[in-house]
Amino acid sequence: MSDTGEMGLRQPSPADAADRDALGRVADGQLEALESLYDRYHVMAYSIALRITNDSALAEDVVQEAFLGAWRNAARYIEGRGSVKTWLLSIVHHRAVDSTRRRRPTTELPERDAPPPAALTLPDIWPEVSGRLDGEAVRSALGTLSDVQREAIELAYFGGLTQQEIAARTGTPLGTVKSRMRLGLLAMRHALLGDGGGPELGDQAGWADR
């Protein structure tokens, strides 16, 4: 994976710098630093876990496991590849999805213990848009998607379904589900960043929606 131009634009926000400082101290085994991260992100973490699991006891377990995972793996966080907030909430998301898949006994669980290749640690767009990225902005960006695109993305991200499961659930060919997710993400990106959403991808043959 090559670094794209957006990596160079990345300006850590003051909150991000404070988070990195806290995470460094977490890696040194300082409980107070973990507490400060908990205080900052526990509501978001719990809300995501609850939305995905739809079960308050399970959501509490997910949040506990996720913060404990962050506590143990703080040294694995790679600076420059995304904010601490994104890293932390992605752990919550993974754990929550895993716990819902565990309730579906036929589903094989991914191995989350192995760290992804460095090239796969995804950058995010928080810093560029941090001033306007709030729940309202994101809901409004979601509103620019077609209903079927939004459905595919929400079933994947909040429903914990695989693309095959989404295809089966919605009675849609797998290829169509893939293109809905992809075009939906590009449309969100466009709405959030106003950068055109990557026309070189958008114009690729064979990706047309529906």
Add this chain to the structure above:
Amino acid sequence: MNCDLARELAAGYVLGALDPSEERAVHDHLASCKEPHPEYPELGSVVPALAEAVELVQPPASLKARVMAAAAADLAARRSGAAPAAPAVPAPPVAPGESVVPFPSAEEREARRSRGSWVLRIAAVLAIVALGASNAYLLTRPTPQDPFAVAVARVLEVARQPGSATAILKGEEGGPSGIAAVAADGSVVMAMENLGATTGTEVYEAWVIAPGGDPVPIGGFQVGADGVALATMTGTPAESGVTLALTREAGPGATTPTLPIVSAGPALSPPPEA
């Protein structure tokens, strides 16, 4: 996997919607591929924003105590160079057939608490006890508006004293649970949450079950609408190695427990100082 397939799977990957085998194949491809795959950061960068769309819900205040206790336990295990102590300490067996009341077998109790969080929680309490000075961390920070956190802090004060033992009590998923400390003098102080409120003369009765022995009542208490209890019971001296159990009784003074057991757990001594 080739580059075309990797591109096709990018959206599913960043949304976490691939099968594990596909996910592994993407990992392997991207780790070794010489071609650029800008679609991954391009699509992936949007995903964190999705989290912002979620409706915010405040978790219970007791969750913070759980998280911090788990981290404290992990820290203690790290410092002592050992794995968390809890899994090495088995529940005391109850001899089959000897008890007139069919209490759950050791296997059943094992199954009931097989989830990782139970191990974590008892490791946490043992570690907090073992940590000595560091446990002041949790004790000084109960959330005043959370009665369970206050009750837990009180139990941990007893658990810190030399010669005490600690038990995590678990019930059904999301049901009554809590912790108890057995003091050196055999008295038991117990903090419970998620109990159903008692009505009339109803009480929750606590029982001590020695390995191979019958349940012995040690005291009862009533519970209000908040489902939280902090009770000290001195009816019969308890000691490390016993199982503490809780039942709901029609009135005080029961001599044999009325099933089901709403919550139970073994009382264990802390590991030696790290």
